[in-house]
Amino acid sequence: MLKEIIEKLEVSDQPVIKVIYKSESTKIIAVGLKKGAVLAEHTAPSKTQLIVLKGEIDFNTATESRRYECFETYNIPLDVKHSVVAVQDAMFLLLLS
Numbered sequence: 684m685l686k687e688i689i690e691k692l693e694v695s696d697q698p699v700i701k702v703i704y705k706s707e708s709t710k711i712i713a714v715g716l717k718k719g720a721v722l723a724e725h726t727a728p729s730k731t732q733l734i735v736l737k738g739e740i741d742f743n744t745a746t747e748s749r750r751y752e753c754f755e756t757y758n759i760p761l762d763v764k765h766s767v768v769a770v771q772d773a774m775f776l777l778l779l780s
Contacts, residue, residue: 685736688715688774698722703776712777716740716769724766731759731779738773751775 684703691699692715699715716722716738733742735751742749742757744765751757759765759777767775 685713685774688713689737691715692717692772692774696720708780710779712779713774714767714777715774716767716772718769718772720769722767724764726764727759727761727779729779730761731777733757733759734776734778736774736776739770740773740775741768741770743768 684701688699688701696717698720701713702710703713704711714722718738733751734756735753737753739750739752742751742759742765744763749757750770
């Protein structure tokens with residue numbers, strides 16, 4: 684399933700988003716971004732952890748920007764508007780609970 688996202692990125696300038704697991708209490712979403720692509724500003728709908736699997740991303744809020752690389756994690760704060768920009772071709776997981 685993750686390989687499918689990488690393949691779709693080769694032909695898409697838009698974020699490639701796929702739910703890879705869903706239960707009553709947990710959802711895992713895989714997101715692929717080509718270098719320079721933006722995941723538009725939004726807020727996390729629930730407690731969410733970001734795990735970078737490939738590349739580098741900038742996680743941006745109104746007050747700061749943080750760079751995350753392969754295998755780094757971040758607990759996304761609730762009710763904070765943020766966007767994500769791919770510094771390199773990137774793939775990350777969002778673990779929602």
